[in-house]
Amino acid sequence: xxxxxxxxxxxxxxxxxxxxxxxxxxxxxxxxxxxxxxxxxxxxxxxxxxxxxxxxxxxxxxxxxxxxxxxxxxxxxxxxxxxxxxxxxxxxxxxxxxxxxxxxxxxxxxxxxxxxxxxxxxxxxxxxxxxxxxxxxxxxxxxxxxxxxxxxxxxxxxxxxxxxxxxxxxxxxxxxxxxxxxxxxxxxxxxxxxxxxxxxxxxxxxxxxxxxxxxxxxxxxxxxxxxxxxxxxxxxxxxxxxxxxxxxxxxxxxxxxxxxxxxxxxxxxxxxxxxxxxxxxx
Numbered sequence: 001x002x003x004x005x006x007x008x009x010x011x012x013x014x015x016x017x018x019x020x021x022x023x024x025x026x027x028x029x030x031x032x033x034x035x036x037x038x039x040x041x042x043x044x045x046x047x048x049x050x051x052x053x054x055x056x057x058x059x060x061x062x063x064x065x066x067x068x069x070x071x072x073x074x075x076x077x078x079x080x081x082x083x084x085x086x087x088x089x090x091x092x093x094x095x096x097x098x099x100x101x102x103x104x105x106x107x108x109x110x111x112x113x114x115x116x117x118x119x120x121x122x123x124x125x126x127x128x129x130x131x132x133x134x135x136x137x138x139x140x141x142x143x144x145x146x147x148x149x150x151x152x153x154x155x156x157x158x159x160x161x162x163x164x165x166x167x168x169x170x171x172x173x174x175x176x177x178x179x180x181x182x183x184x185x186x187x188x189x190x191x192x193x194x195x196x197x198x199x200x201x202x203x204x205x206x207x208x209x210x211x212x213x214x215x216x217x218x219x220x221x222x223x224x225x226x227x228x229x230x231x232x233x234x235x236x237x238x239x240x241x242x243x244x245x246x247x248x249x250x251x252x253x254x255x256x257x258x259x260x261x262x263x264x265x266x267x268x269x270x271x272x273x274x275x276x277x278x279x280x281x282x
Contacts, residue, residue: 048078048087064214
C-alpha cells in the first residue's frame with residue numbers, strides 16, 4: 001500500500017489516499033503503522049477520502065487505533081496533500097470531519113502549500129457536550145486533584161475534549177507520569193486531551209500536550225485552539241496568540257464576535273513510500 005508520512009509542527013501521521021487505496025480495518029492498520037520500532041512510526045493514521053458534503057473527507061485514528069473526531073495539524077496536512085499531489089487546484093477547501101466540515105485557506109509558494117489557515121469553528125464550553133462530568137454550565141478555572149496535587153483546569157472542546165491546566169514551567173513537567181492520570185480521570189467519560197500552558201505574555205504561550213490514545217505529541221492543533229480559548233476565558237491573553245509547541249509554532253486567533261477560532265500553521269511532507277500490510281487485516 002502506498003502512503004505518505006507528513007507532519008504539522010512535529011505532529012506526524014501516516015496518510016493514505018483512499019481515492020486510490022482501500023483500507024478495510026483502519027484501527028488495526030493505525031496501530032501497525034504507528035509503531036515507531038516495527039512500523040513506519042507516527043502519532044496515528046489519517047485517511048483522505050471522497051466526500052458527498054465537501055471537497056474531501058478526513059478520517060483520523062490515534063496510535064492505539066481509537067478514532068478521533070478532529071485533528072488540527074492533520075487537516076492542514078490533508079490540505080497540503082490534496083493540492084501538492086494534484087487532487088485539486090483549489091486554494092480554498094472544505095474538508096469533512098467527524099466534528100463537522102472545516103474550511104481552509106491555502107498559502108501557495110512555488111507551486112506548493114506553505115501555510116494553511118483553518119476555520120476551526122466555535123469552541124464548545126458546555127460540560128455535557130465536551131464531555132466532562134461537571135454540574136455547572138462551564139468548567140472554567142475549577143479545581144481537580146491529580147495524584148494528590150490540585151490543578152485549576154478549564155475544559156473546552158474543539159471537536160475533541162480538552163482540559164487546560166496553567167503551570168509555571170512547561171519544561172520541567174513530568175508529563176509521562178501525570179498525562180495518563182488526566183487522560184483517564186473519572187470526570188472525563190470519553191478520556192481527555194490535556195494541555196499544560198505557561199503564559200509568557202498577553203500574546204505568547206508555551207504548551208505541552210498529552211493526547212488521549214497517543215501520549216505526548218510534539219503538537220496538537222485542536223489543543224492549541226482550546227488553550228488560547230482557555231487563556232482568554234481566564235483573562236490571561238489577548239485574542240491573537242503565538243503558541244510555542246515542542247514541534248514549532250502555531251498562530252491562533254479567537255474572533256469573539258463571530259465565536260470562531262482560526263488556526264494558521266505549516267504542513268510538511270516527510271517521505272512517500274510503500275508498506276506491506278499482508279500481516280494486517282487491512
